[in-house]
Amino acid sequence: MVEKLKKHPSLSKKNGPVVLAIMDGVGYGKYEEGDAVKASKLPNLDSLTASCPHVAVKAHGTAVGLPSDGDMGNSEVGHNAIGCGRVFSQGAKLVSNSIATGHLYQGETWLKLTNNVKEKDGTLHFIGLLSDGNVHSHIDHLEHMVRTAKSNGVKTVRIHALLDGRDVGATSALDYFEPFQAFLAELSDESFDAKIASGGGRMVLTMDRYDANWDMVRKGWETHVLGLGQIFPSAVDAIKMLREETKAIDQDIPGFVVADEDGQPVGTIEDGDSVIFFNFRGDRSLEITKAFEEGDSFDKFDRVRVPDVEYAGMMEYDGDLHIPAQYLVNPPTITRTMSEYLAFNKVRQYAISETQKYGHVTYFFNGNKSGYFDESLETFVEVPSDVIPFEEKPEMKCKEITDKVVEAIESGDYDFIRLNYPNGDMVGHTGVFEAVKTSMEAMDRQIARLKEAVEKVGGVLILTADHGNADDMYEHNKKSGDVTLEDGHPKAKTSHSLNPVPCIIFDPTYNNEYKKELKEGLGISSITATCMNFLGFEAPEDYDSSILDY
Numbered sequence: 001m002v003e004k005l006k007k008h009p010s011l012s013k014k015n016g017p018v019v020l021a022i023m024d025g026v027g028y029g030k031y032e033e034g035d036a037v038k039a040s041k042l043p044n045l046d047s048l049t050a051s052c053p054h055v056a057v058k059a060h061g062t063a064v065g066l067p068s069d070g071d072m073g074n075s076e077v078g079h080n081a082i083g084c085g086r087v088f089s090q091g092a093k094l095v096s097n098s099i100a101t102g103h104l105y106q107g108e109t110w111l112k113l114t115n116n117v118k119e120k121d122g123t124l125h126f127i128g129l130l131s132d133g134n135v136h137s138h139i140d141h142l143e144h145m146v147r148t149a150k151s152n153g154v155k156t157v158r159i160h161a162l163l164d165g166r167d168v169g170a171t172s173a174l175d176y177f178e179p180f181q182a183f184l185a186e187l188s189d190e191s192f193d194a195k196i197a198s199g200g201g202r203m204v205l206t207m208d209r210y211d212a213n214w215d216m217v218r219k220g221w222e223t224h225v226l227g228l229g230q231i232f233p234s235a236v237d238a239i240k241m242l243r244e245e246t247k248a249i250d251q252d253i254p255g256f257v258v259a260d261e262d263g264q265p266v267g268t269i270e271d272g273d274s275v276i277f278f279n280f281r282g283d284r285s286l287e288i289t290k291a292f293e294e295g296d297s298f299d300k301f302d303r304v305r306v307p308d309v310e311y312a313g314m315m316e317y318d319g320d321l322h323i324p325a326q327y328l329v330n331p332p333t334i335t336r337t338m339s340e341y342l343a344f345n346k347v348r349q350y351a352i353s354e355t356q357k358y359g360h361v362t363y364f365f366n367g368n369k370s371g372y373f374d375e376s377l378e379t380f381v382e383v384p385s386d387v388i389p390f391e392e393k394p395e396m397k398c399k400e401i402t403d404k405v406v407e408a409i410e411s412g413d414y415d416f417i418r419l420n421y422p423n424g425d426m427v428g429h430t431g432v433f434e435a436v437k438t439s440m441e442a443m444d445r446q447i448a449r450l451k452e453a454v455e456k457v458g459g460v461l462i463l464t465a466d467h468g469n470a471d472d473m474y475e476h477n478k479k480s481g482d483v484t485l486e487d488g489h490p491k492a493k494t495s496h497s498l499n500p501v502p503c504i505i506f507d508p509t510y511n512n513e514y515k516k517e518l519k520e521g522l523g524i525s526s527i528t529a530t531c532m533n534f535l536g537f538e539a540p541e542d543y544d545s546s547i548l549d550y
């Protein structure tokens with residue numbers, strides 16, 4: 001339960017709204033080479049930085065609830081932290097703990113799913129992202145579950161493995177698939193049979209999010225469940241041949257089905273089977289989960305047949321809608337978020353992004369809950385994203401988002417406006433350096449419009465990010481710091497970075513209410529208290545310190 005917020009002793013609410021702009025994937029680079037933020041012409045961001053209080057804030061590792069400081073940040077943990085003002089142990093850590101303590105295997109869901117296949121002589125399927133990226137999943141979790149399934153008496157296991165290349169090296173799939181395939185072969189014997197049955201790139205099938213492109217989920221269903229698609233003798237063969245054929249990087253490798261000598265798929269999903277979707281992060285798990293769980297009302301694509309299976313997710317993916325019905329590990333209990341406090345205190349809120357990041361400023365921001373706290377006070381706006389490779393239109397929808405934000409600022413209807421610019425991140429993930437520059441420059445032009453609108457009404461603009469990405473576009477040797485070369489060119493890096501991110505405060509009616517020097521050494525969870533202060537409130541006592549020194 002939330003309570004009434006105390007009035008701030010020295011800051012009072014301004015005439016205009018507090019506008020929080022999250023520049024997704026825009027950090028302060030560590031290396032000059034490959035820093036597409038630095039390489040871009042960003043006159044507006046530069047002039048704000050030169051004239052306004054600003055500080056670097058941490059956005060990775062333990063500062064956002066990840067297991068170690070070697071873990072890069074991501075949108076889920078970043079928006080959770082900014083939305084709730086505190087740091088919780090996140091999915092990656094909770095699943096590892098649950099496996100280490102054995103809780104996962106003692107829970108009702110694991111027992112039900114494994115007993116189901118034992119009783120019905122069915123197959124236990126695992127679907128998910130095969131890497132150690134630790135953003136959506138971790139290969140160690142899968143390996144441990146497969147081993148345990150064997151020791152629990154499960155006879156047949158099939159893996160439907162998606163190639164990552166977005167949270168790990170862009171073309172690193174075989175580093176995971178080869179040893180994993182060997183591990184399954186070694187574990188298999190007269191009483192146990194485990195194989196990879198299907199797969200494909202994570203941006204091609206199964207892992208769509210926010211209803212952006214259900215066709216990806218249809219492809220996933222056809223590949224994993226129905227066993228339809230191009231067939232190969234093994235997943236490793238499929239990856240090698242499809243790479244040759246398409247020249248695609250891992251995340252874009254087409255779907256494939258593994259078949260036996262007779263051309264029969266080795267692992268379609270049938271009545272009496274059990275299915276575990278082993279990703280712990282929810283955004284890209286919700287759609288495929290709905291395809292498995294929903295009855296006849298499902299209308300996103302023709303499933304052809306819906307096997308009667310026991311289905312479970314690694315975690316509960318949506319805490320409002322309670323999806324999935326069965327899951328293996330309890331999610332972090334993120335309560336008393338800023339939105340809940342603000343709604344309770346009658347603060348009018350507006351949240352906007354384009355489809356690809358829409359759930360980031362609503363669902364992730366509100367602790368993985370998709371609903372409103374008080375619909376009469378909250379407005380959520382989604383600008384439809386294009387369904388094309390983002391390097392083809394790197395400006396994405398930053399202009400359209402800004403059009404709406406400017407309208408919202410000028411309307412006087414909102415006290416707190418939050419938005420996400422996807423550019424640095426979505427284009428950053430493509431690895432195309434020049435496109436990232438175009439993308440950053442397009443976003444910079446919109447920042448000028450935000451600034452102007454905020455100035456006109458006497459509001460405050462806080463510019464920050466959830467984690468880095470565009471600031472680190474080349475692979476570097478971890479020890480020497482040298483750029484990694486491939487065919488004589490820098491090897492593109494497609495994943496997030498470990499870098500800190502900016503927090504810039506544009507406060508055109510500043511009147512010495514706080515020191516111009518912002519507090520150093522804090523993380524993005526401190527943005528929350530900062531926003532509350534600008535709204536005239538003291539943050540709740542257990543929220544992380546504000547960046548303002550007053």
Ligand SMILES: O=C(O)[C@@H](CO)OP(=O)(O)O
Nearest residue numbers: 074075076135166167425
């Ligand atoms: O695209 C995604 O799913 C992740 C990377 O795995 O990026 P972000 O956390 O920025 O959403």
Ligand SMILES: [Mn+2]
Nearest residue numbers: 024074075466
């Ligand atoms: Mn992000």
Ligand SMILES: [Mn+2]
Nearest residue numbers: 025425426429
């Ligand atoms: Mn990203």
